[in-house]
Amino acid sequence: MPSLVPAVVVPGSLKRAPQPVLSSENDLVLRPWTAADAPAIVDAFQDPDIQHWHARSVESLAEAEEMIEGYAQGWRAESSAHWAVVTPRGEVLGRVAFRTFDLFWGHAEVAYWTRAAARGRGAATTAVRALTTWAFGIGLHRLYLYHSTLNDASCRLALKAGFALEGTERSSILHPDGWHDMHLHALVNPSHLSQATALPA
């Protein structure tokens, strides 16, 4: 069925190239995950907050390797993109991701965690900003994220990275302790906001 609007980002255009390495403030680097990162993922998931807010556990290297393979498949399928946030010395501080993409509409959902020992140093905020710059550079239109209304750190990070609070979805996502109300935050590509919005005649 013909569409009356063009794709915001042409499907197929992302996977033609390898997933890029991105640089961020504070000399942090965002790079694709490799199998060698499996121990860092297992270690990160020993943190009860990461388990709780991401509603999953990773107990073994095999599970972490499976997760990393899923990340690579996400890029190949243009359905998601996951980066390790690393220091110049190669230490993995955390993860930032587009856990979903919809290239036709130009939408993507942001996700993140920082290892417990690396928190409070701005790693997540700078990594999300780097992700945002890349995403708007390839023409995505609207980036959004959800967090539980009880997750104050995630809310603060979202606001610092420029994602305005748009509202609360009641009893939206199941966590290990039950259903949580979720804040929706979003950031629209500033270069698209200057384009005129058509009004009905």
Ligand SMILES: CC(C)(COP(=O)(O)OP(=O)(O)OC[C@H]1O[C@@H](n2cnc3c(N)ncnc32)[C@H](O)[C@@H]1OP(=O)(O)O)[C@@H](O)C(=O)NCCC(=O)NCCS
């Ligand atoms: C949320 C998370 C990714 C933040 O990572 P981080 O690298 O510490 O983030 P930053 O250092 O960039 O800090 C972001 C802001 O959050 C604030 N913050 C951190 N912990 C906080 C808390 N418990 N309550 C309120 N604000 C908090 C920081 O002070 C900072 O704001 P400021 O600069 O104005 O002081 C990290 O806490 C985490 O991984 N939590 C567990 C997993 C998780 O919640 N993932 C997100 C699921 S939606």
